[in-house]
Amino acid sequence: MAPQPHAADRQWWVWSTAIVVSFVVIAALLAFVVLRIGQGQSAGLSAFAAICRSLGLQAGSPAARQPSSESKAQPVSMVAWTPQVIDRLHHPNVKNGAEIAANICASCHGENGVSPNPQFPHMSGQSAFAIYKQLHDFKNGARVNEIMGSIVENLDDEQMADVAAHFSALTKGALDPRTISSGDPDVVRLVEYGISGRGIPGCASCHGAHAGGPIETPTLAGQRQEYLLAQLTAFASGDRHNDIYNRMRGIATKLRKDEIEKLAEYYAAVRLFRPQD
Amino acid sequence: MRSLERLTLAHLWVAFAAFAVACFFGTWQMWARSPLPAPFVTPDHYFLSVTAHGVSMAFVLTTFFIMGFGYFTAETALERPLPGKAWAWLGFILALAGTLMATAAILSGRASVLYTFYPPLTASPIFYFGLVLVVVGSWIWCVLMIVAMSQWKRAHPGAPVPLAMYATVANAVMWLWTTVGVAAEILFIVLPASLGWIDTVDVGLTRTLFSWTLHPIVYFWLFPAYIAFYTMAPQAAGGRLYSDTLGRLSFVLLLLYSLPVGMHHLFMDPQQSTGFKFVQMMLTILVSVPTLLTVFTIAASMEIAGRLRGGRGLFGWIPALPWERPMVLATGLSFVMLFFGGGGGLVNMGYGLNAMIHNTSWVTAHFHLIFGGAVVIMYFAIAYEIWFPLTGRIASSLLAQRIQLWLWFCGMMVMSLPWHWLGLQGQWRRVAQFDYSNPIIAAWGPWVIVSLVGGLLLLVSALLFIWNLASFRRRPFTAIASFRFAVAVHPPTRVPAALNGFGLWNVLVLFLMVAAYGWPIAQFFVLEAPQAVVHRVDRGG
Numbered sequence: 079m080a081p082q083p084h085a086a087d088r089q090w091w092v093w094s095t096a097i098v099v100s101f102v103v104i105a106a107l108l109a110f111v112v113l114r115i116g117q118g119q120s121a122g123l124s125a126f127a128a129i130c131r132s133l134g135l136q137a138g139s140p141a142a143r144q145p146s147s148e149s150k151a152q153p154v155s156m157v158a159w160t161p162q163v164i165d166r167l168h169h170p171n172v173k174n175g176a177e178i179a180a181n182i183c184a185s186c187h188g189e190n191g192v193s194p195n196p197q198f199p200h201m202s203g204q205s206a207f208a209i210y211k212q213l214h215d216f217k218n219g220a221r222v223n224e225i226m227g228s229i230v231e232n233l234d235d236e237q238m239a240d241v242a243a244h245f246s247a248l249t250k251g252a253l254d255p256r257t258i259s260s261g262d263p264d265v266v267r268l269v270e271y272g273i274s275g276r277g278i279p280g281c282a283s284c285h286g287a288h289a290g291g292p293i294e295t296p297t298l299a300g301q302r303q304e305y306l307l308a309q310l311t312a313f314a315s316g317d318r319h320n321d322i323y324n325r326m327r328g329i330a331t332k333l334r335k336d337e338i339e340k341l342a343e344y345y346a347a348v349r350l351f352r353p354q355d
Numbered sequence: 356m357r358s359l360e361r362l363t364l365a366h367l368w369v370a371f372a373a374f375a376v377a378c379f380f381g382t383w384q385m386w387a388r389s390p391l392p393a394p395f396v397t398p399d400h401y402f403l404s405v406t407a408h409g410v411s412m413a414f415v416l417t418t419f420f421i422m423g424f425g426y427f428t429a430e431t432a433l434e435r436p437l438p439g440k441a442w443a444w445l446g447f448i449l450a451l452a453g454t455l456m457a458t459a460a461i462l463s464g465r466a467s468v469l470y471t472f473y474p475p476l477t478a479s480p481i482f483y484f485g486l487v488l489v490v491v492g493s494w495i496w497c498v499l500m501i502v503a504m505s506q507w508k509r510a511h512p513g514a515p516v517p518l519a520m521y522a523t524v525a526n527a528v529m530w531l532w533t534t535v536g537v538a539a540e541i542l543f544i545v546l547p548a549s550l551g552w553i554d555t556v557d558v559g560l561t562r563t564l565f566s567w568t569l570h571p572i573v574y575f576w577l578f579p580a581y582i583a584f585y586t587m588a589p590q591a592a593g594g595r596l597y598s599d600t601l602g603r604l605s606f607v608l609l610l611l612y613s614l615p616v617g618m619h620h621l622f623m624d625p626q627q628s629t630g631f632k633f634v635q636m637m638l639t640i641l642v643s644v645p646t647l648l649t650v651f652t653i654a655a656s657m658e659i660a661g662r663l664r665g666g667r668g669l670f671g672w673i674p675a676l677p678w679e680r681p682m683v684l685a686t687g688l689s690f691v692m693l694f695f696g697g698g699g700g701l702v703n704m705g706y707g708l709n710a711m712i713h714n715t716s717w718v719t720a721h722f723h724l725i726f727g728g729a730v731v732i733m734y735f736a737i738a739y740e741i742w743f744p745l746t747g748r749i750a751s752s753l754l755a756q757r758i759q760l761w762l763w764f765c766g767m768m769v770m771s772l773p774w775h776w777l778g779l780q781g782q783w784r785r786v787a788q789f790d791y792s793n794p795i796i797a798a799w800g801p802w803v804i805v806s807l808v809g810g811l812l813l814l815v816s817a818l819l820f821i822w823n824l825a826s827f828r829r830r831p832f833t834a835i836a837s838f839r840f841a842v843a844v845h846p847p848t849r850v851p852a853a854l855n856g857f858g859l860w861n862v863l864v865l866f867l868m869v870a871a872y873g874w875p876i877a878q879f880f881v882l883e884a885p886q887a888v889v890h891r892v893d894r895g896g
Contacts, residue, residue: 095862101641105634109629109633109637110630133631274788
């Protein structure tokens with residue numbers, strides 16, 4: 079609709095536009111100049127830096143200097159889910175992964191990722207992200223294990239991604255709550271709901287099917303009982319400490335010994351949901 | 356039954372069916388969050404329920420109600436047949452099919468991402484395709500509303516478009532602007548992620564695009580309530596609208612200032628700079644202007660009605676009003692909730708104050724009072740008002756309608772006032788369970804139980820509403836009566852072209868959107884922006 083020729087209608091265009099534009103200009107002057115120069119001065123920033131920060135051209139708040147710390151951050155894990163890592167996990171070198179698995183991993187974790195020895199975890203059923211995270215942590219020393227530490231020493235990031243993707247492709251699955259038909263009701267409650275009175279979240283809130291845990295959360299269903307017991311105990315004592323934000327250490331220290339044993343037993347017994355079976 | 360009535364009723368019944376189901380979900384959520392032991396409580400069920408409640412209330416109830424009411428308004432206010440009725444039915448079928456697809460995805464547990472999506476959470480593609488169909492259906496409605504008004508204007512050169520239709524088209528124009536943000540987010544980022552075409556998304560960009568939609572969508576829902584205030588309530592009270600021009604101005608200002616303000620939902624987000632947040636906060640302040648204009652105009656209209664009915668003195672006109680009429684009662688109750696909800700909103704939009712209540716129950720309380728309270732109670736009143744012209748049957752009990760409205764008002768106040776209090780104490784929203792044995796939050800428990808009582812009142816009211824509508828069927832058919840919207844004290848004979856069309860306002864909206872969102876969106880393509888890994892909720896993480 080074009081502007082009308084009537085004088086009164088032209089006034090509407092002129093005045094509405096003038097009011098709206100002036101308001102935006104005043105808001106912008108306040109937002110990007112007037113307030114920022116004042117804030118920048120009290121924070122010890124130059125006017126230019128404060129204005130750039132208020133526009134988003136420089137990082138940081140125009141009202142705070144943001145003191146830099148001299149101490150170096152020490153992350154519990156060096157894994158970063160960059161698009162490159164993710165891309166490699168989704169599109170691995172299949173032949174490469176199978177070769178590494180057969181030559182290095184199979185003797186302990188089994189040819190199909192089903193471990194013959196109760197001390198060693200099954201790889202079967204884990205996601206590529208879960209396996210890659212642990213391999214990477216072994217390599218960087220975030221997780222300490224004599225055998226694994228020396229084995230991953232000679233693998234580079236791409237090889238670790240290939241072998242992780244290899245095992246994850248063998249079976250896919252996660253704990254399927256529908257397979258829980260029996261079991262100690264206290265443990266089922268611990269798994270499903272946690273114990274809010276002691277600040278323990280349900281295991282299934284991260285490890286369950288459709289759960290909201292981080293992408294590297296491992297599958298527990300069907301895992302070796304001895305392995306689960308050892309890991310929960312290690313988290314509780316702090317011997318294992320590659321869990322970001324202290325998540326598992328925080329939970330494991332709150333669990334009683336008998337609960338840890340029952341959980342290990344429960345998860346080892348629960349059936350895995352394997353659509354490809 | 357004529358075709359207009361069939362079309363309108365089909366839309367309204369879908370809207371109210373979704374509404375009734377969503378009330379069950381909402382009440383159960385309050386129960387789950389309370390210290391009382393609730394059945395079926397798992398985090399999975401809770402977030403499935405929150406998604407179902409949000410999608411039903413925010414997308415299905417509103418969109419279908421607004422479309423149905425818009426078709427009704429177009430034909431009754433313009434007093435000529437709606438053009439393109441076949442298109443209207445196509446829009447209905449698309450939106451209904453989309454609703455069913457989204458429902459299936461949600462109920463199967465493959466879309467628990469809430470109605471606001473929250474990438475990098477990614478649901479089943481069926482969910483997003485379903486919502487796209489709902490939006491496409493609403494776009495058809497927008498086009499039909501604009502065409503209906505243009506045809507009428509051609510047939511009546513120079514005559515002022517009836518206020519009810521002018522407001523409806525303002526809403527349609529605003530909705531077209533509004534959906535640009537969410538459509539870009541879904542089509543270019545969320546759907547490709549859901550289909551597995553991309554592994555990472557830029558969360559900052561998706562949140563910024565959603566904020567584009569997130570504020571005006573609320574005004575999209577609000578428009579019918581304001582249309583009822585201006586064009587139905589004065590008539591129901593036995594008076595006249597105080598000023599037609601103030602009405603037009605309010606609707607135009609809503610169109611103008613509801614759009615460039617969405618970043619006040621992102622005050623705590625790191626991806627936008629403080630300067631642009633400040634600019635949008637300033638623009639948000641202006642949104643209160645049309646609401647204050649409306650409160651003034653409607654209060655003045657009601658005063659006219661009250662004095663015509665013999666009210667004397669400074670406030671004597673208030674008790675003189677016919678409060679036994681559902682539309683008048685609903686308008687009064689709506690204003691009370693608007694007062695509290697609006698006050699809470701002023702805190703939300705303050706850049707500094709917002710930090711106090713960010714992501715707490717305060718925010719949930721605010722939008723339940725404004726939308727669930729002030730707006731939805733007017734949806735009820737509109738339905739009661741137009742059900743007679745739609746069905747040709749009169750209501751079986753005005754008392755039952757009044758009880759329903761009072762129950763809704765009391766339920767909403769009892770539920771949401773404790774939420775405000777809990778929000779101030781830091782109770783976070785979007786959380787399934789609370790550890791009430793923790794002494795820091797133990798005192799929250801009783802207040803959550805009070806809100807649950809409010810939720811139960813709302814559920815009873817919702818069921819009574821459906822019963823009230825269904826009970827029209829039990830009355831004999833009289834005749835399809837024509838519906839009349841309220842007349843102004845001085846009915847306009849000529850209005851400025853600016854207040855009879857939307858050309859000027861579209862230009863100004865474009866300017867405001869470029870100023871408010873131009874660089875904040877462009878920066879994601881100019882500067883290096885971090886990506887986040889897609890997190891699929893439909894495949895077990």
